[in-house]
């Protein structure tokens with residue numbers, strides 16, 4: 001009926017999609033942007049030449065999929081099946097009743113009352129990290145991305161397990177997460193190679209990597225369990241919380257899976273976001289000064305706390321604008337269970353539906369001058385006038401990021417600690433390219449020099 005198309009939306013010919021699959025491995029966002037420029041806000045493509053997919057940057061379609069008709073859209077097998085191989089089945093990659101039980105239980109750890117208690121412990125860790133950072137930046141320029149991976153792994157690790165991980169362990173876990181994510185992406189965009197990945201031992205190699213990463217986290221969990229109830233960390237919450245329906249606690253195996261998933265979900269997202277924030281600030285140094293002024297007037301010499309952090313409205317607008325331009329999750333994926341229709345677009349059952357966040361944040365019907373860095377877009381009036389699903393760095397609907405408030409708290413803490421103390425600039429004042437894997441990372445190092453604030 002639709003001349004071999006997936007549906008009635010503009011379509012990327014299948015041959016084109018196959019030809020583009022190598023470019024997809026290198027930079028899927030660049031390929032999606034090319035399609036979006038040619039075909040408009042919603043289009044279809046056979047992902048990897050094989051999987052019928054509908055990609056949308058239209059907030060109306062995105063809202064329908066993530067919220068309005070959410071029961072028709074489950075997380076796709078990309079997340080549920082492929083990630084099970086690597087991470088086990090927990091909140092991030094389950095659905096239905098299993099998801100709801102885990103979500104209700106884990107939500108207890110992300111309440112603002114718990115985050116408020118967590119903050120002083122996080123400030124202590126941050127202070128230690130800042131001492132190390134100070135030492136490093138005195139030696140010369142540093143790769144901000146590498147530094148931010150260390151910061152967030154240590155902060156998330158401490159919130160999870162109440163324990164400080166060693167730098168080598170953090171580096172190992174960071175590398176493991178990156179390698180596994182790159183491998184999952186390869187399986188998504190080149191699905192026909194999966195049998196080869198298995199035959200050549202590449203799948204097993206990545207499974208082994210995961211087991212090594214698990215072993216590090218497991219050592220910390222076990223040591224933490226021996227130490228007793230301890231601080232207000234997540235592990236304590238995970239161990240003490242009870243399911244709403246049975247009143248039973250989570251099994252230790254499940255606690256391990258959830259802790260690892262939170263470590264992965266909470267680390268690379270924030271470290272990438274922070275890298276992009278520092279990059280944008282370095283390119284727009286007037287905002288460094290504005291943030292410093294705001295910190296001086298809101299916090300002054302006081303200690304950072306949950307309340308004063310949230311009064312940093314201008315800083316928050318910078319953070320929002322950075323997450324618009326560089327959303328760490330550049331896309332979300334769902335699978336349509338039944339035939340559906342939205343805005344005249346027919347969505348056949350079985351279609352992979354991709355709310356394409358990077359493109360949504362650049363949809364010219366909702367944003368002007370889309371590439372420019374302009375935090376005033378997030379002034380309250382302008383924000384209110386915009387479709388709520390035009391800006392979705394944390395997703396939307398019931399599966400929206402459970403860690404968003406914690407992420408914002410940690411990112412603000414790091415920005416405050418750094419901007420208070422340093423001026424910084426890029427060693428080479430040139431644009432940093434994106435390298436989208438599962439998440440939107442910078443391609444190569446983001447080298448900056450830091451000096452005491454004047």
Ligand code: HEM
Nearest residue numbers: 092265266269270273329332393394395399401402403407
């Ligand atoms: C800047 C930082 C972050 C960004 C941009 C981000 C973004 C997202 C997005 C877009 C989703 C929705 C995925 C989907 O619908 O398929 C999500 C889900 C999730 N995030 Fe985050 N996230 C961040 C930080 C964190 C942190 C710090 C944690 C925890 C420590 C966390 C834990 C989770 C979990 C567990 C889910 C799955 C929720 C569910 O399926 O119910 N995230 N995140």
